[in-house]
Amino acid sequence: MSQRTDEDDARAAKVPLGHETLAAGVGLSAAVLFILSPWLVDRSGPDPFYKGPLIFPMIVLAITALSAVPAVFRVLRLRAVRPFHIDGHGFPGRAAFLFILMCLYPPAIAAIGLVAATFMAVLIGLLIVYRRSWQSLAVATVMALLVHLAFKTFLDIWFPAPWLFEMIEA
Amino acid sequence: MEFLAQGFSEAFLLSNIVALVVGTTVGIIVGVLPGLGPMVGMVVLLPFTFSLEPSVALSLLLGVFCGGYFGGSVPAILLRTPGVPSSIVTAFDGFPLTARGEAQIALSAALVGSLGGGLVSIVILVVLAPLLSHVAASFGPPEYLVAALFGVTLVVVSFRDQLSRGLLLLGVGFFLSTVGIDGPTLSARFTFGFWPMQNGFDLVALVLGIFGIGQSLLLLEQGILKTDKLDLGRNTLDFSRIVGTLRYWRTLLRSGVLGTFIGLLPGPGSVLASFISYDVAKRRSSDPDSFGKGNPEGCVASEAGNNAVPAGALIPLLTLGIPGEALSAVLLGIFTLNGIYPGPLLLIKEPELISTLYWSMLLINLIAFSMLALLLRPFAMIVKVPPAILAVCVITVSLIGIYAVNSRLFDCGVALAAGVAGYFLLRLGWPVVALIMGIVMGPIIEDRLRQTLSLGEGNPLFVFGRPVSLTIIALGVIVVCMPMIVALIRRPRRS
Structure with a gap:
């Protein structure tokens, strides 16, 4: 041995x-x-x-x-002789940012509606993690349209009426 | 033959063909993209399946399941970056061939291997499933309980170096499945007085969270692939190269059979199937030294082995209701969500569905092969999509998909929490499959446990009095103890 x-x-x-x-x-x-x-x-x-x-x-x-x-x-x-960090690869900054943004996404759907919330979430997410404005804008627009087509037109899913727009109208 | 004819017309319905093409396309795409894999594709498509017929929904998801294995070989050969873990073995010989400017030979070998392995495994599935189902028909609740426990034990034991973590995650998965109102007694469990938890944690939300969100967050951190040297030679697969690969038909058959039987066992999965098939092909080759340096036979063996696993994994799933790994655990979830309970009676109760499933598996292999052969360049170019765009889009679609299942924002919160847990577990390399097995198998094992204890009037030792249960328990003990005994025998020799 x-x-x-x-x-x-x-x-x-x-x-x-x-x-x-x-x-x-x-x-x-x-x-x-x-x-x-x-x-x-x-x-x-x-x-x-x-x-x-x-x-x-x-x-x-x-x-x-x-x-x-x-x-x-x-x-x-x-505990006295070994470090306590997880894998030594540092703090996952981009993943943490995207996660926080996505935590705000479901309440945003209730506030401003599916299409607008999707557009905003994808755009802000990509501007921070991808940093190319024109491509981000294009992807956000396509995603918002696709999501509307797939979930509202094709699957006919009910989404809450956007309370923020209703409040402004009132 | 009559049984097979029942599903033939159903499989060739337009809706089923569309589902197969869509599923296979999504499967190839997520397979080609390193870091995503068929699991992410399946869970993202899950919410779309609820409005479909069970057979069409299963065809869609099986398309992703099998298509992923086909697609995984492409980046492994071109970039030495496997799209799915099992394709790492394909890169051993595929990438040296690409480096020599012979990517077409490597891709032909891999795709013919995938097709051959898939077809061999379907034949074995059609022959073996009724036989196993016939044996399982004599099972009562105790035998089912012991068989299910045997299945999860095999999965945990397969992570030999992470045994305690596997067991820990299995326990957490089982526990998560108990939260909410208990069906038989209507008692609230671990709801902490919070009413949205009375419905429990939705299976789709947990699985989508762990794999859809967790895997995407990880993908974001892994960085961008270097795709400058993407040399395909031509846009489609060269037909003469495909025909040339057929001379490895013995390797193809052998690896297909090996892959199917490895897929049949809960736990080992496609990575082991690839490694063993490759190793056996190398040992039996007249030129073993050429393996690892660009021998197309290595690509054939590896791909035939890993592509035979899905059909092999369907055998215990359909006949005993025991999933062998995470992908078939999700399929089991789809069955139960549609009110179909896999087990020995499934072949008797739903012959048309099962027959359709067999035909669909056959069609998926043909569709995937044809698509990759004809549209090789467009599929290969998918690896150039930046991971940041993929991550953001997959998480967005996952969250809306989760909401779409029950129209509850609470499920999105569950998925986000599961996403964080999934991210850390995947980053740390913990056996996440044990967690998924626990979540899916929890309710099934709990039901069987109650029925068994009721039969034995509270005495668990009652299962030892039944010969079939006793045999399965003995098998389980052998499987768990054998490696320890082998290690003990070898230790004095080494010293």
């Missing part, structure tokens, strides 16, 4: 604990939910425990919590 060298130890010490911390966090949350589950599940029905609504959630939460036990031990043992 090959012997561990100082180089191996040094490399191991640099492996971040982000994975373990995440796993431990999920596992601990599952453990808390497991303990609280009798109060978070309505057990007023007449069914015995083995037919009731609680048995399966308790089993799966126990599995989740138990599978995180090795990660919890690793975090506790190595």
Whole structure:
């Protein structure tokens, strides 16, 4: 068997604990939910425990919590010698920006309507992450039209009336 | 033969053909685009399937499923960047051929391999599904429960180096499926008094969030492909090269059979099918040293292996209701959303649907092959679309699609939260497939568990008294313990 060298130890010490911390966090949350589950599940029905609504959630939460036990031990043992970042690739700035923009998109549909919200979301998104204004404008226009055709004309989906326009009209 | 004739006319209906062409086109496009893949294509099209007939909806999604594998080989050969993970093996020989100015040979070999593998696997599916279905007809709830647990165990065990993470995500998936009103008892579970959660988390919102939004955010961070050296030789595939590839028919048949049987097992998936098919072809070749340096036989083996997986994965899905990986788990979701419950009785209850499915699979392979052979350049040029545009458009369509399913803005919030989780899980390389398996299989396993416990009057050991259950449990124990036993045996030898 090959012997561990100082180089191996040094490399191991640099492996971040982000994975373990995440796993431990999920596992601990599952453990808390497991303990609280009798109060978070309505057990007023007449069914015995083995037919009731609680048995399966308790089993799966126990599995989740138990599978995180090795990660919890690793975090506790190595927290002093290993960094806590996730993968060392830095903060995902563009992805974070796009995500925040897309969080505003569904409320924008309710406020200004499907076509206008889609046009704005795609345009602003592309101007920030792609930075070519004419192409962004073209893509935003095409997307707004396609979305209208696909979802309103073809699928006939109901979308809420834009309250902002209604308010201005009133 | 009568059974096959039932679905023939249905498969050739205009609506079905349109669905197949659209699905296959979308599949090839998302397959060609590195970073997206057939999963994103399938989940983005999900909301559009609710207004369609079940057979047409399934044809559309199967088109994406199979088309993705066809398309994935194109960037692997031209740019050494696989469109789908399993096409990495195709790049071993495909890219050296392109570098020598013989991209046409590599592309012909890959496409003939894909077509051959697909056709072989469909024949095996048609023969094997009724046999397995006949065996499964004797199953009761305990056998189904044990078989489903065996399936998810295989999936988790397949991530051998991430076993605890796989188990953790499976548990989280199971838990997410329990949120909301419990069907049999009408009890609220984990709703925290928040009424929109009473309907639970919508399957489409979770899957679209994880793959549609999560994968697109990741795509945005991965940067732009270098596509300057896109040398195809000509606009279409050279017919003489296609005919020339047929001399590898033995490799094609062997890899097709291997891929189908690997697809049949829950867990391993198309990457393993590609690797094993390639390895076997190399070992049996008279010139193994040429593999990895531009041997077209390597492209044939890899593509025949990975393109046989979809039909192979349909066998346990249709006969036992057990999906082998994330893509077939989504197909299972589509079946159940349409009120069709895969299992041994499916072939008896819905023979026309199953027969249509077989014909559709056959047509998808022919359509994908013809489209790529004739429209090679336009499809290859898709890799030049900037990832930023793709990411923004996919997320926008995903969010509207999620809203369209139930007309609830709450589902968009669920999808966005799932998107963040999906982004980090994909970025960290965690086995997301275990999470999807948990979400889809959760309600099925819970139902079977309740039925089994009711039969045993609360005693879970009751399953050990049934021979079929016991056999499946023994198989599961062997599969889980075998690698540990092998490692223990090998350790003293090494030392």
